[in-house]
Amino acid sequence: MPSFIEALSMNPLLFAALLGGWAASIVSGIIGSYVVVKRIVFIAGSISHSVLSGIGLCIWLERTQGVTWASPLYGALAAAVGSALIIGWMHLKYRQREDSVIAALWSIGMAIGVLFISQTPGFNVELTNFLIGNILWVSTTDLYILGGLDIAIILLVACLHKRFLAICFDEEQARLQGLNVNALYILLLILIAISIVLLIQVVGIILVMTMLTIPAAIANLVTKSLSLMMVVAIAISSSFCLMGNWLAYYLDWPTGATIALFAGIVYVASLFFANRRKKPILKSIE
Amino acid sequence: MPVLSNVSFQINEGEFIGIIGPNGGGKTTLLKLILGFIQPTQGTVKIFKNARQIAYVPQSTKFDREFPISVIEVVLSGLLSRLPWYGFFNQADHQKALEALEKVSLTQFKNHSFGQLSGGQAQRVLIARAIVDRPHLLLLDEPTAGVDNQAEADIYAILKSMQGSMTILMVTHDLNAAINQVERLLCVQGAVFSLKPEEVCEHYAMGLYHDPLLQIKQSNFR
Numbered sequence: 490m491p492s493f494i495e496a497l498s499m500n501p502l503l504f505a506a507l508l509g510g511w512a513a514s515i516v517s518g519i520i521g522s523y524v525v526v527k528r529i530v531f532i533a534g535s536i537s538h539s540v541l542s543g544i545g546l547c548i549w550l551e552r553t554q555g556v557t558w559a560s561p562l563y564g565a566l567a568a569a570v571g572s573a574l575i576i577g578w579m580h581l582k583y584r585q586r587e588d589s590v591i592a593a594l595w596s597i598g599m600a601i602g603v604l605f606i607s608q609t610p611g612f613n614v615e616l617t618n619f620l621i622g623n624i625l626w627v628s629t630t631d632l633y634i635l636g637g638l639d640i641a642i643i644l645l646v647a648c649l650h651k652r653f654l655a656i657c658f659d660e661e662q663a664r665l666q667g668l669n670v671n672a673l674y675i676l677l678l679i680l681i682a683i684s685i686v687l688l689i690q691v692v693g694i695i696l697v698m699t700m701l702t703i704p705a706a707i708a709n710l711v712t713k714s715l716s717l718m719m720v721v722a723i724a725i726s727s728s729f730c731l732m733g734n735w736l737a738y739y740l741d742w743p744t745g746a747t748i749a750l751f752a753g754i755v756y757v758a759s760l761f762f763a764n765r766r767k768k769p770i771l772k773s774i775e
Numbered sequence: 776m777p778v779l780s781n782v783s784f785q786i787n788e789g790e791f792i793g794i795i796g797p798n799g800g801g802k803t804t805l806l807k808l809i810l811g812f813i814q815p816t817q818g819t820v821k822i823f824k825n826a827r828q829i830a831y832v833p834q835s836t837k838f839d840r841e842f843p844i845s846v847i848e849v850v851l852s853g854l855l856s857r858l859p860w861y862g863f864f865n866q867a868d869h870q871k872a873l874e875a876l877e878k879v880s881l882t883q884f885k886n887h888s889f890g891q892l893s894g895g896q897a898q899r900v901l902i903a904r905a906i907v908d909r910p911h912l913l914l915l916d917e918p919t920a921g922v923d924n925q926a927e928a929d930i931y932a933i934l935k936s937m938q939g940s941m942t943i944l945m946v947t948h949d950l951n952a953a954i955n956q957v958e959r960l961l962c963v964q965g966a967v968f969s970l971k972p973e974e975v976c977e978h979y980a981m982g983l984y985h986d987p988l989l990q991i992k993q994s995n996f997r
Contacts, residue, residue: 526842648862655852658844662904665810665831666855709843713888718843 493735502625503734506744509627510730512635513691513700518723519646520684521705522715523677527657530702532678535591536572537685537697539598543568544619545605552609561615565689569682572598577675622693622745624734631690638687642680653677654715691730692745699749700726703756710763729755779804782818782967788911791938793953794946796963802946805963806831806914809944822912830905832915835897840890846900847885850875853904875907876900879933895926902933906941913937915945919952931956
């Protein structure tokens with residue numbers, strides 16, 4: 490069996506998988522940091538699972554109705570952005586019942602997806618890929634799409650970062666400073682939705698929250714500014730992709746699940762070390 | 776039961792005013808009305824002939840202490856209304872933020888994490904954020920809540936140093952301290968009426984806003 494490095498140079502599929510994972514890491518590091526500090530992981534979870542409704546609808550349209558342009562990727566994007574808009578609207582109008590609505594959207598989205606899929610004959614390879622991910626099937630077109638969206642998100646966040654920071658830290662102050670807090674919040678949710686669809690290509694719906702939250706949560710333990718947290722989260726996420734691919738290659742495990750499991754173990758370990766590090770500081774203050 | 780009713784009061788430029796009253800009396804509602812976060816069902820709030828140059832200092836305890844934001848970033852967020860579309864503050868803005876930090880004696884903490892500061896230091900950073908753009912009206916929501924005696928004295932010293940340069944409205948439960956600092960008190964208990972510090976009954980300091988005295992003071996005010 491060739492070594493992982495040799496396999497990378499010999500097998501373009503494996504190399505593309507690693508590039509795809511790194512491209513997704515940029516998105517997860519930046520957008521995941523906003524998700525973690527704004528404490529809207531539950532919202533991101535709801536968006537990621539409601540994506541199944543769009544995927545199921547498009548697979549059904551494509552297979553049974555002959556609508557050839559109905560790609561599952563378009564369905565996923567439409568469902569994610571639609572869910573983000575609904576959650577944003579509920580947040581602004583009915584904040585008291587926001588969590589219940591988010592949970593309802595979560596299960597309704599999955600239910601719609603399951604119903605459409607049950608009406609579609611045959612085994613759906615795309616559906617399996619969207620559910621558990623298949624980073625080894627990242628095509629050249631996917632890499633271009635991932636790269637293009639990375640650049641778009643970096644440029645947008647560069648211009649809006651201080652405004653996003655303000656609405657994450659103190660919405661009242663942002664409103665007092667004349668910022669359109671509602672529009673910024675909705676825009677942030679749409680960016681989260683697009684990022685989720687990109688990350689789903691790598692690790693799938695079931696594991697997407699790992700990529701979106703764990704690198705940022707670990708970075709949060711060691712950084713004191715949001716911009717630095719994003720850089721560290723990108724580095725951590727890229728390392729997870731590399732280590733996940735490496736482990737999956739030698740153990741012959743599914744790549745997405747291996748990345749998620751490795752990330753989870755590192756997160757638990759980092760929480761343990763972070764707690765140990767805090768204790769002496771508290772003692773010295775006392 | 777309506778919160779506040781026929782409220783009518785005026786504040787003169789440069790005054791330092793304390794807002795007192797029992798829990799549920801409407802102090803927060805009054806602040807939110809002045810800030811424009813909620814609109815009155817009847818009547819209007821007029822500030823500087825509608826020019827809204829207002830800054831607000833919330834309680835530092837409401838913030839997430841794990842939020843990754845540095846002290847200088849918190850202060851710069853007081854200049855967001857001046858932020859250009861491309862999202863970067865210029866050198867003059869950074870200089871203003873440093874000057875504001877100097878006024879609250881926290882320049883050496885500019886690169887520290889906001890979450891690592893003590894309650895009193897965090898409150899002073901929020902005051903720096905509020906004054907960085909030189910507002911005309913400064914609103915404070917219990918700035919000494921949950922801080923120790925030294926931090927409380929520091930915060931009052933900062934507010935005293937700004938007295939006269941801007942109008943200051945401070946919601947407080949700490950009546951003993953407030954009557955020594957402010958020029959006038961607004962008592963919010965359903966309605967709003969004005970008291971001089973020397974007219975404040977000692978029972979108020981114990982949280983006993985008893986009705987008979989309030990009615991007497993209210994009639995005197997009218």
